[in-house]
Amino acid sequence: MTTVRDLALLDRLSQTSRALGIITAEFRVCQVYGEDLNPDTLREIGESLRSLGEALLARADELDTTPPPRPGRCALCGAEPVACPHAEAWMVESRFCVDCIDRCLSDARHGHWCPVDAFAHDQETGSRGRGDE
The missing domain is CATH 1.10.287 (Helix Hairpins)
Known part of the structure; x- marks a missing residue:
């Protein structure tokens, strides 16, 4: 409205x-x-x-009705804790929970692209946080 x-x-x-x-x-x-x-x-x-x-x-x-992210929670579902909270910041496991990562990896649909894929792609193409610079 x-x-x-x-x-x-x-x-x-x-x-x-x-x-x-x-x-x-x-x-x-x-x-x-x-x-x-x-x-x-x-x-x-x-x-x-x-x-x-x-x-x-x-x-x-x-x-914006999106609830603010809860620290240590999955950036996709916002409910579960991240898979590896002590992993390096550029790793998918430091940002998403096991369930969301598994859903992403097991989705074989053509053209599947989700926030897990986008985050991993950004980290791979940007070489962020890995000392590759």
């Missing part, structure tokens, strides 16, 4: 979006003609964007 408050927030976002297009075009013209950008205008825009961003994030937090 859309509230008056949400509509006002969306109107603010729309107005800011339109204004940014105009301001950006004006700044680009200044740059083409070798003029410096006005630091006061940049600060004003930055503060406006920060204010809007904080309002959007606050509303998203209000609307």
Whole structure:
């Protein structure tokens, strides 16, 4: 259900979006003609964007019904303890419970992709936390 408050927030976002297009075009013209950008205008825009961003994030937090993660609990089901709490942070076992890991590994459906797969893929492609850098 859309509230008056949400509509006002969306109107603010729309107005800011339109204004940014105009301001950006004006700044680009200044740059083409070798003029410096006005630091006061940049600060004003930055503060406006920060204010809007904080309002959007606050509303998203209000609307989010996902319960906060419980420390030491599975990042997928949120109910069971992680498989190996003392495992290194980059390991799947430090983030998911045995049941969720088993469900992921035993799911033979074509195209299966779940948070366990995504986490493992991110760790493999990013070499995070393993000293491979």
